[in-house]
């Protein structure tokens with residue numbers, strides 16, 4: 188087994204601790220995410236391990252890399268992944284203190300998140316927990332989408348309730364209506380993330396779950412700052428269509444004229 192030494196704790200995940208570690212032979216910095224699967228059944232634990240192995244096969248420049256995984260005797264699933272020094276997008280947005288990002292920055296990050304989602308969707312994987320807290324940045328401010336599939340892995344053990352205790356701000360109308368999650372639900376969450384990047388606020392916000400559900404199902408979106416082009420506003424709006432069929436697929440978003448224009452600048 189590869190050896191890692193603990194550097195410091197960097198987070199407290201919903202399922203366990205997150206540590207910055209150093210790979211002993213290469214001295215490369217990595218992240219160790221510990222997930223307590225002690226209380227899961229044997230079948231669920233096997234499924235979780237298989238799932239993590241599958242995640243390790245995914246390789247994309249805008250997805251947090253899964254480097255290694257092992258189970259310790261105390262029933263903890265350990266996952267080693269790439270370290271994103273730039274932290275998460277949520278914290279970065281909070282640090283802006285109301286000063287908006289340049290439109291080209293918003294467009295570039297949007298493209299990078301879409302590229303990651305397209306890769307996942309092409310591999311028949313849904314993210315299911317896309318939110319600014321799960322979108323990380325390298326030190327050069329390149330996007331790395333993280334927290335892949337773990338929610339799905341643990342669906343059997345820690346269910347919907349946990350999601351609700353977590354962050355319901357990105358939940359689509361179909362989820363509030365108890366309909367199944369599909370790839371367009373990821374597009375809804377993407378729309379919420381882009382809205383948040385552009386406005387530094389949640390697209391849908393409320394004091395409690397009931398009024399949040401009311402707002403989401405009502406489908407009325409608070410306006411976006413005039414700061415951004417109408418094209419960007421329209422694109423974000425389309426992702427937040429109440430009816431999943433009316434939302435563009437990730438492929439369609441990447442074919443969008445506005446996105447194309449910004450991709451050329453990017454390349």
Ligand code: ADP
Nearest residue numbers: 197198199200201202205218251269270271334
């Ligand atoms: P969970 O979503 O299960 O609560 P996270 O994966 O979001 O756990 O991890 C919790 C915190 O740990 C994150 O908010 C972030 O600050 C930090 N973190 C997690 N993964 C990474 C990573 N790959 N690089 C840098 N920081 C990370």
Ligand code: MG
Nearest residue numbers: 200320321334
């Ligand atoms: Mg997370």
